[in-house]
Structures are given as structure tokens and as C-alpha cells.
Amino acid sequence: MMASSCSVTLLKSQYVQFHERQRYRKASSFISGGKAYTSWVLEGGHVKFALKNAYLAMTLTLSPELLASLQIFQKLRGRGFLALETTKGETKRRKMMAKEVGKSLLIKCLVKHYTKHNIQEVRGPITIVSGKKRRVQFVECPNDINGMIDAAKFADLALLLIDGSYGFEMETFEFLNFLQVHGFPKIMGVLTHLDQFKDVKKLKKTKQRLKHRFWTEIYDGAKLFYLSGLIHGKYVKREIHNLARFISVMKFHPLSWRTSHPYVLADRFEDVTPPERVRLDNKCDRNITLYGYLRGCNLKKGTKVHIAGVGDYNLAGATALADPCPLPSAAKKKGLRDKEKLFYAPMSGIGDLVYDKDAVYININDHFVQYSNVDNKNESMAHKGKDQDVGESLVKSLQNTKYSIDEKLEKSFISLFSRNANISSEAQNDAKDNHESVDHSHNLEPNESGEESDAEDLDGSESTDEDEAAQKDALVNGESDDSDEEYGAAAKQKVDPQDRMKEQVEFHGGRLRRKAMFGNDIDDKDLKPKPALALGYSAFSINCTFFFFFLFQWAFDFCSKDSDEGSEGDDDVGDQSFSDSEFSEEDRNEVDMGNVSKWKESLMDRTISKQNNNLMQLVYGKSASTPINEKQGDSEDEESDDEFFKLKGEGNKKLREGFDVENVDADECSKFTNHSDLKNWKDEEIYERIRDRFVTGDWSKAAQRKMLSTANDEDDKDSAYGDFEDLETGEKHGNHKKEESGNVSMQKEDESEEQRKLKKETRLEIEGFQTGTYLRLELHDVPFEMVEHFDPCNPILVGGIGLGEEHVGYMQARLKRHRWHRKVLKTKDPVIFSIGWRRYQTTMHCLATFWGPLAPPNTGVIAVQNLANNQVIILDFLHKLSYQERNLILATEQLLVCYCKGQLYC
Numbered sequence: 082m083m084a085s086s087c088s089v090t091l092l093k094s095q096y097v098q099f100h101e102r103q104r105y106r107k108a109s110s111f112i113s114g115g116k117a118y119t120s121w122v123l124e125g126g127h128v129k130f131a132l133k134n135a136y137l138a139m140t141l142t143l144s145p146e147l148l149a150s151l152q153i154f155q156k157l158r159g160r161g162f163l164a165l166e167t168t169k170g171e172t173k174r175r176k177m178m179a180k181e182v183g184k185s186l187l188i189k190c191l192v193k194h195y196t197k198h199n200i201q202e203v204r205g206p207i208t209i210v211s212g213k214k215r216r217v218q219f220v221e222c223p224n225d226i227n228g229m230i231d232a233a234k235f236a237d238l239a240l241l242l243i244d245g246s247y248g249f250e251m252e253t254f255e256f257l258n259f260l261q262v263h264g265f266p267k268i269m270g271v272l273t274h275l276d277q278f279k280d281v282k283k284l285k286k287t288k289q290r291l292k293h294r295f296w297t298e299i300y301d302g303a304k305l306f307y308l309s310g311l312i313h314g315k316y317v318k319r320e321i322h323n324l325a326r327f328i329s330v331m332k333f334h335p336l337s338w339r340t341s342h343p344y345v346l347a348d349r350f351e352d353v354t355p356p357e358r359v360r361l362d363n364k365c366d367r368n369i370t371l372y373g374y375l376r377g378c379n380l381k382k383g384t385k386v387h388i389a390g391v392g393d394y395n396l397a398g399a400t401a402l403a404d405p406c407p408l409p410s411a412a413k414k415k416g417l418r419d420k421e422k423l424f425y426a427p428m429s430g431i432g433d434l435v436y437d438k439d440a441v442y443i444n445i446n447d448h449f450v451q452y453s454n455v456d457n458k459n460e461s462m463a464h465k466g467k468d469q470d471v472g473e474s475l476v477k478s479l480q481n482t483k484y485s486i487d488e489k490l491e492k493s494f495i496s497l498f499s500r501n502a503n504i505s506s507e508a509q510n511d512a513k514d515n516h517e518s519v520d521h522s523h524n525l526e527p528n529e530s531g532e533e534s535d536a537e538d539l540d541g542s543e544s545t546d547e548d549e550a551a552q553k554d555a556l557v558n559g560e561s562d563d564s565d566e567e568y569g570a571a572a573k574q575k576v577d578p579q580d581r582m583k584e585q586v587e588f589h590g591g592r593l594r595r596k597a598m599f600g601n602d603i604d605d606k607d608l609k610p611k612p613a614l615a616l617g618y619s620a621f622s623i624n625c626t627f628f629f630f631f632l633f634q635w636a637f638d639f640c641s642k643d644s645d646e647g648s649e650g651d652d653d654v655g656d657q658s659f660s661d662s663e664f665s666e667e668d669r670n671e672v673d674m675g676n677v678s679k680w681k682e683s684l685m686d687r688t689i690s691k692q693n694n695n696l697m698q699l700v701y702g703k704s705a706s707t708p709i710n711e712k713q714g715d716s717e718d719e720e721s722d723d724e725f726f727k728l729k730g731e732g733n734k735k736l737r738e739g740f741d742v743e744n745v746d747a748d749e750c751s752k753f754t755n756h757s758d759l760k761n762w763k764d765e766e767i768y769e770r771i772r773d774r775f776v777t778g779d780w781s782k783a784a785q786r787k788m789l790s791t792a793n794d795e796d797d798k799d800s801a802y803g804d805f806e807d808l809e810t811g812e813k814h815g816n817h818k819k820e821e822s823g824n825v826s827m828q829k830e831d832e833s834e835e836q837r838k839l840k841k842e843t844r845l846e847i848e849g850f851q852t853g854t855y856l857r858l859e860l861h862d863v864p865f866e867m868v869e870h871f872d873p874c875n876p877i878l879v880g881g882i883g884l885g886e887e888h889v890g891y892m893q894a895r896l897k898r899h900r901w902h903r904k905v906l907k908t909k910d911p912v913i914f915s916i917g918w919r920r921y922q923t924t925m926h927c928l929a930t931f932w933g934p935l936a937p938p939n940t941g942v943i944a945v946q947n948l949a950n951n952q953v954i955i956l957d958f959l960h961k962l963s964y965q966e967r968n969l970i971l972a973t974e975q976l977l978v979c980y981c982k983g984q985l986y987c
């Protein structure tokens with residue numbers, strides 16, 4: 082069949098989709114780039130390329146990659162087939178797909194609520210100080226399956242945005258499956274677009290229906306918020322306020338995978354490949370740096386990491402940096418003061434200061450910078466018609482500096498005792514240069530941007546929540562039948578017909594949507610009339626440009642019993658009628674942000690406060706004769722100061738309190754366990770240390786210690802008398818002991834200082850970086866595509882690889898066919914697996930034996946059959962086999978293979 086038109090349009094958009102499934106026929110199969118394709122020809126001349134063996138061949142997809150591939154195009158042309166889609170039609174279609182569900186808008190509104198700052202675009206993680214001891218990181222989930230899978234691995238709370246005017250869509254439930262497999266973090270639903278309902282009664286009815294469906298799928302009482310509509314293009318303030326309150330007081334339970342694996346969600350990405358290398362070959366492997374907060378568990382040096390979607394790498398370097406978004410130090414003060422309301426989102430262009438290993442960059446908005454060339458100074462000034470301002474002078478003085486401070490220090494020689502400083506000639510020259518630049522800036526005010534280097538030591542643990550195993554069970558409702566029938570083969574699902582979910586692909590609101598239909602689902606008549614083209618049930622296609630949730634991640638809510646004390650009642654939030662009384666005064670203060678427009682003042686204040694530090698105190702320590710009232714003040718501020726001033730025992734006690742050991746179970750258990758504070762009593766060295774404290778131990782050491790202390794006392798007494806002269810004999814008795822002991826004690830101090838430093842280094846080697854540290858990770862030789870196709874909207878997840886997870890081999894898995902998957906899995910089916918941090922494509926053999934990087938038993942696995950045409954087939958995976966069970970499967974493998982063969986090839 083020939084195409085009716087001969088033009089081929091290379092589309093900018095990812096996919097073109099057609100739904101006239103009746104009018105196609107299979108044309109040919111061919112292999113290109115190692116992949117088997119089947120082309121389908123429509124009467125109208127449209128061609129579909131589908132991966133051979135792909136489950137569904139109804140969707141017509143033309144990807145630009147395929148179209149761009151000359152090889153394929155030639156093949157088609159040779160056969161007389163043409164890929165065709167008129168530009169006009171496509172443009173129209175894409176335009177109609179603009180309406181989305183409101184993820185970005187909700188993040189913007191929440192950011193505005195917390196910081197009183199408007200953000201233009203949501204790109205990459207946005208870190209916000211949301212309370213005295215709490216930070217939140219918002220991350221918008223990208224609209225593709227890979228993004229969803231990764232998000233399920235790092236999100237602590239998933240907000241599922243649901244277009245209320247449309248109802249549930251398949252992606253929501255697919256994402257629930259991802260969440261379930263990868264640890265099941267907290268979930269809240271948010272209904273948007275409710276203003277589309279005209280009739281109040283119908284709106285109420287729909288809300289009820291959606292709420293109950295949500296509860297069926299998650300658990301009874303799962304929180305569902307309603308956002309009733311927009312005011313001036315934003316969600317209603319009061320509703321956002323309520324949502325933010327829930328977020329602020331929510332408790333999180335630990336998740337097992339994350340407690341045993343370190344991970345970093347990059348909020349900054351840089352290509353640090355030597356420019357010359359790129360110039361010679363712009364497709365060379367790149368060196369990159371990734372920045373982000375360390376989460377999960379400590380990151381030890383030498384740990385291998387996996388970058389989701391990229392691969393496994395050795396860390397070329399890992400450095401702890403100053404926290405770019407530190408928690409407020411004044412913990413005793415009520416509420417969060419304006420100046421401490423900070424946020425950090427370099428990918429969204431927010432955050433004036435960017436920290437690097439050896440530098441702090443000041444970010445100046447482009448529109449503030451009117452010039453870049455020093456030589457054009459006069460010209461630019463003439464152009465602007467105004468005097469050089471402070472910032473300008475500062476930048477120019479920086480530009481005039483020839484040598485960096487490091488270089489200057491290297492080149493200079495400072496003699497402490499000689500009168501004439503011996504300074505090298507270069508340094509002198511530079512001094513001249515400096516002088517010039519100082520001339521420009523002599524009357525400058527201090528740099529008010531300052532460095533926020535007083536990073537808080539992040540420590541502590543997440544508070545835990547009640548066991549939600551029952552809730553999880555509710556999620557797997559309808560999938561509990563794990564009989565042998567389900568091993569890869571077709572199985573009958575025992576699902577209540579009322580609860581059975583159907584997928585209906587339809588053209589709705591100008592775009593394709595995959596509606597999740599239930600027995601008693603929303604009646605379309607309840608909604609405002611909308612153009613909807615219902616296509617056949619089997620016209621299975623997802624428009625991957627939208628999803629219905631966004632995720633946000635909790636950034637290190639270390640500690641905060643106080644902040645967690647607020648009620649996270651299991652009340653019915655469905656009607657959103659929770660009152661202020663549900664929150665403690667503390668919580669109210671935490672979320673009460675006040676006027677924050679002057680948030681930048683904090684930088685100035687911090688700088689000033691740092692300048693007020695007593696230098697004497699810093700250098701020589703605090704005087705023993707500190708006035709009593711000052712001491713009292715200190716103790717009052719004890720909590721607001723760092724951990725140094727806390728009793729060791731107390732700190733530990735607090736940590737232990739924050740960590741609910743009972744909640745750690747194999748499936749959905751702990752995170753933020755501070756393992757470093759738990760002594761490993763299996764370690765011989767550690768238990769040897771306390772051995773002598775028991776009856777069976779050697780008490781003679783204690784006696785020796787006592788003797789030593791008595792001797793010391795005597796020494797002290799001697800030294801107390803000092804030098805004296807025998808007036809009768811005229812003999813002088815010097816206190817030689819004192820001098821000697823003075824020298825010895827100085828030496829001892831030096832030694833102990835060195836020892837302490839050494840210990841601290843070795844501690845870092847052994848313990849690794851602590852969770853909560855802001856890290857700079859350097860990786861070498863990553864594919865250039867990672868840099869070329871970097872999109873801040875696709876979060877980069879870096880996960881530490883545990884011991885034994887570096888190897889590759891065959892894994893046996895026990896698979897359950899998902900209730901939505903209508904076909905039988907076949908041997909050699911290409912399947913995309915997601916296990917641990919990794920996701921990769923592999924082929925399946927027989928049951929569920931697949932080749933790939935090894936993961937420990939009990940690790941959740943997701944298998945997706947096809948991403949190319951967005952057809953999602955999720956396989957719930959229960960990889961919870963004991964070794965005996967695994968052996969059993971090995972023993973029965975032959976039988977099962979036979980059984981599957983019957984299914985596979987008939």
C-alpha cells in the first residue's frame with residue numbers, strides 16, 4: 082500500500098500517535114541497530130515502527146530518532162512506504178496537549194508559601210528550610226517511566242496529583258506500584274482542577290467517589306487534599322497553607338534499602354572535563370561533578386556508585402562542602418526568623434552563592450550585569466550614564482587581581498621576627514596591582530553576600546511512624562494471589578469485579594489520557610462537557626508528557642522530635658476540614674513564615690554576626706572566668722548551638738529516641754539510622770575496651786590508674802610551691818620538675834592534637850561521610866551523552882553500590898503477573914528491570930531468570946516491557962525467597978520450563 086503523500090516530517094516532539102487501529106496492516110519486519118522492528122502501514126500512509134515482540138501493535142509511533150535514521154528511511158522508501166504525518170496536524174495535536182495537571186504550579190505555590198519567593202521555573206531539586214530543624218526538598222517527577230522509577234527510589238513523600246475533573250489515570254496506579262516495590266514511602270493525594278465542576282452536588286459526589294477509590298488503592302484514611310481552583314493563577318493560599326502544615330509535621334518511616342545504601346540526589350551538575358580534551362574530540366568521555374546531600378547511610382571512601390540511567394562508576398573524588406542551605410541556628414527562638422528562611426535550587430537558578438571544593442561563587446543575575454569587559458569600562462559607564470556602583474567596583478577589582486590568594490601565599494615569604502618582611506618580587510608586583518584595585522574599591526562596604534560557611538552539623542534521625550504494613554497490604558489488594566500459576570504464565574486474577582480496574586485510552590481535553598476505570602467510576606456527565614474521543618480499549622498508548630504526581634523529598638529532618646510532635650492524625654482530610662487545633666503551637670510557629678521578602682538580609686546578618694565573634698575566644702578558647710550570667714545564657718541557647726556543647730550521653734539519648742528500632746522491618750523499614758552512633762559490639766576492639774570493667778576483667782589496670790593519679794597529685798603539690806630560696810643557706814631550689822613537666826605537657830598537647838587529627842581522618846576513612854553532608858562527587862569518564870542530554874528536569878540519582886552488588890550474573894526471581902498485564906510473558910522478551918538503584922534492559926529466560934548486576938535477596942524489582950511506545954507492563958515482583966525456596970525453584974525449574982513452553986509457543 083502506498084502512502085498518499087510523500088513528505089516526511091522530522092518531528093521535534095518525541096512521539097506521534099495515531100489511534101485508527103482498524104486501518105493498519107503489518108507490512109514488514111526488519112532489524113536496525115540490533116533491534117527488530119515491525120513496520121505497520123495505514124491506509125493513510127502512516128507507518129508504525131514497533132519493537133518486534135512488543136506486546137501491543139496498535140499504537141503508531143514515529144520517533145524522531147527512527148525517522149532520522151537514514152537506514153530505516155531508505156528501507157522504507159525502497160519498499161514504497163513512507164512515514165507521514167502532516168506538520169499541521171501534529172502541531173495542532175501538540176498544542177492541545179498543553180493542559181497539565183498542576184505539578185509545577187503546586188511546587189511554585191509551596192515554595193512561595195515557605196519562602197515568600199516566586200520561582201519562575203521548577204527545574205531540579207529545590208531545597209527549602211521549612212522549620213527550625215527541618216528542610217524539605219521538592220522534586221518534580223519527570224513525565225516518563227524512568228523518571229517515575231527513580232523518583233520512587235528517593236522520594237520520602239509522594240504527592241499524587243490527580244486531575245479531579247478527569248478522574249484517576251493509569252499512571253497514578255502504575256506509580257503506586259513502583260512506590261510499593263521500592264520501599265513504599267508516604268503518599269498523599271491532591272485533587273486539582275475541581276473548579277471545572279459547575280454543579281456543587283456533582284463535585285461533592287465526585288470527591289467522595291475519588292476519595293474512596295483512593296482509599297481502596299492506598300489504605301483507608303489515606304490523605305487526600307482538595308485544591309478547589311485558582312485565584313490569580315495560583316492555588317488558594319489557605320489550601321496551600323494547610324497542605325504545607327501537613328508536610329511540615331509529617332513523620333516518616335525508615336525504608337530498608339535506603340538505610341543500607343548511601344545516595345545523593347544531585348541538585349547541581351557540572352562538566353569539568355579539560356576544555357582542550359573536548360575541543361579535540363567533543364564526543365570524548367567526560368569528567369563531571371555532582372553536588373547534593375548525602376542520604377541513606379554513610380558514604381565510605383572507595384564506594385562504587387551507580388548513576389541511574391548511566392552506569393556504575395568509581396568515585397574519583399568525594400568532598401564534604403559547606404551546607405548551602407543550613408538549618409537555622411537559633412533553635413530556641415520561636416518560629417523561623419525571616420533571615421533564616423533560605424532555599425537553594427541552583428538548577429532553577431536560585432541561590433546566590435554556589436559552593437565548590439575550593440571556592441564560593443557569587444551568582445549575579447544577568448540583568449544586573451551590564452558589562453563584562455574591563456577595557457570597555459569608560460564606554461559602558463558613559464553608556465549607562467552613572468557612576469560605578471559598589472558591586473561593579475567589586476567585580477572590577479576582582480578582575481584586576483592577577484594572582485589568586487593561594488598563588489600569592491605561595492609566592493610570598495613572611496618573616497615573623499625580622500623587621501623587614503621578605504616578600505618576593507612577584508608578590509610585590511602583585512601588591513602594586515592590588516593597590517590599584519584597592520584604589521577602585523577603597524570605599525567599598527564589606528561584601529554583604531558573605532559566605533555561609535557555618536554549616537550545621539547535620540545529625541540525628543528521622544522520627545518513625547506507626548507500622549503501616551496493613552496499609553501496604555491494602556495497596557496490593559487484588560494482587561495477593563501468588564500461586565504458581567502466576568510465574569510468568571497467565572494467571573487468573575482474583576479481583577473483585579467491582580474493584581477491577583480497566584484502562585480506557587481516550588482523547589480527552591486535547592490529549593491522550595489513560596483513564597483508570599472502575600466498576601463505579603465517575604460518570605462523565607458529572608463533568609463539564611469536554612471533547613473526548615474514546616478509542617478502542619486496546620488502543621493502548623500513553624502520552625508520556627504528563628503525569629499526575631510530583632514528589633518531594635525530605636532533606637534530612639534530623640532529629641526533630643519537637644517538630645514532629647504535631648499531630649499527623651489519621652483524620653479524614655478528605656474534606657480538608659482540619660482545624661488549626663490539629664497542630665501544636667510549635668508546628669504553627671514552624672510553618673508561620675511571616676514576611677520573608679527580606680530573606681537576603683540573612684546573608685548580611687550572618688556576615689555581621691560572624692564579624693562580632695570574639696577573636697580572642699576563637700583562638701584561645703573561652704576564659705574559665707566567664708561571668709555566670711553569660712554561662713546561663715549559653716545554657717539557654719544550648720540547643721540552638723551546635724552539638725559541641727552537649728553532653729555526649731544526652732546527644733546519643735536524643736538520637737536513640739528519634740530512632741524507633743521496632744519499625745525497622747525487612748520491607749519498609751528504616752532510614753536515617755545513624756549507624757555511626759551505634760557501637761558495633763561485634764568489633765573486638767570495641768568490646769575489648771570495656772572488658773576490664775567486668776568482674777572477669779583485669780582490675781589491676783584500675784589500681785595502676787589510681788596510683789598514677791596519686792602521683793600526679795603529688796606532682797601538682799610540688800609544682801604548687803614553685804621556686805624557693807633557702808634563706809639560711811642561701812641555696813636556691815629551682816622547680817626543674819615544673820619546667821620539664823611544662824615542656825612535656827606542651828609536647829603532650831601537640832601530640833594529642835595530632836592524634837586527634839589523625840583519628841578524625843581515620844574516622845572519615847572508616848565511617849565515611851555522614852548522612853546529611855553536602856557532598857561534591859567527582860566522576861570520570863562518563864559518556865558525553867550525559868552532558869549533552871543533561872536536563873535539569875530529570876533528576877540525577879547517584880546510589881552507592883553495596884558489597885557483592887558489583888558482580889553480574891543470573892538471578893532467579895519469583896514474578897507475579899500484574900493484574901493489568903493481559904498477555905503471557907515470553908522467553909527472550911526484552912524487559913527493562915529496575916532493581917536497587919539500577920534499571921537496565923535485559924532479556925528474560927523461561928521463568929524469571931535474567932542476566933544483570935546482582936542484587937541482594939529481598940530487593941524489590943520492577944520489570945517494564947516497553948518504554949518506546951509507552952506501553953507499560955508492570956510486573957510485581959516478590960523477590961522474597963529464602964535460600965531454601967530458591968533451591969526449590971531450581972529443582973522444579975525443568976518442570977516449570979516445560980509448563981511455560983506450552984504457554985510460550987502455542
Ligand SMILES: Nc1nc2c(ncn2[C@@H]2O[C@H](COP(=O)(O)OP(=O)(O)OP(=O)(O)O)[C@@H](O)[C@H]2O)c(=O)[nH]1
Binds near residue numbers: 181182185309310
Ligand atoms: N482551572 C484550573 N487550572 C489548573 C489547576 N491546576 C493547574 N492548572 C493549570 O494547568 C496548567 C498546567 O499546570 P502545570 O503546573 O504546568 O502542570 P504540570 O503537571 O506541572 O505540567 P507538566 O510540567 O507539563 O507536566 C497551568 O496552566 C495551570 O494554571 C486547577 O486546579 N484548576
